[in-house]
Amino acid sequence: MIVYCVEVKVISGKEGVFEQACLENRKGxxxxxxxxxxxxxxxxxxxxxxxxxxxxxxxxAVKAHKETPHYLKWRDLVAPWMAEPRKGTSHRVCAPLEVSGW
Incomplete structure (x- = not known):
C-alpha cells in the first residue's frame, strides 16, 4: 500500500473551478x-x-493512474490555476495494512 499526498496552492478566484476539476478526476x-x-x-x-x-x-498503480485520460485532463486543465508548482510526496503505509481498513 502506498499513499500519495499532493499539496496545491491555487490562485485567487480559481478555487471553485479547481475543486470541480478535482472532483471529476476523483470520480475516474x-x-x-x-x-x-x-x-x-x-x-x-x-x-x-x-x-x-x-x-x-x-x-x-500510482504510475498507471498518472497515465489515465482523467488524470491527464486534470493535470493540463488545472496547471494555469496553480499559484506555485504542486508538491507531491509518497508515503509507505504503516497502518491500516488491511485493505478493509480503508
Whole structure:
C-alpha cells in the first residue's frame, strides 16, 4: 500500500473551478483497480490551499493512474490555476495494512 499526498496552492478566484476539476478526476480515479482512496481537501482558513490524499495498492498503480485520460485532463486543465508548482510526496503505509481498513 502506498499513499500519495499532493499539496496545491491555487490562485485567487480559481478555487471553485479547481475543486470541480478535482472532483471529476476523483470520480475516474475511484474506478481504478489499484485505488483505495482519493480525498479532496480544502484548507479551512486558506481556501486557495488544497490537499489531495490518495491511497493505492502499489507504486505501479500510482504510475498507471498518472497515465489515465482523467488524470491527464486534470493535470493540463488545472496547471494555469496553480499559484506555485504542486508538491507531491509518497508515503509507505504503516497502518491500516488491511485493505478493509480503508
Amino acid at each position: 480515479t475511484r474506478k481504478e483497480e489499484g485505488n483505495h482512496r482519493f480525498d479532496v481537501l480544502q484548507q479551512s482558513d486558506n481556501p486557495g490551499s488544497f490537499f489531495l490524499y490518495e491511497a493505492y495498492s502499489s507504486p505501479e
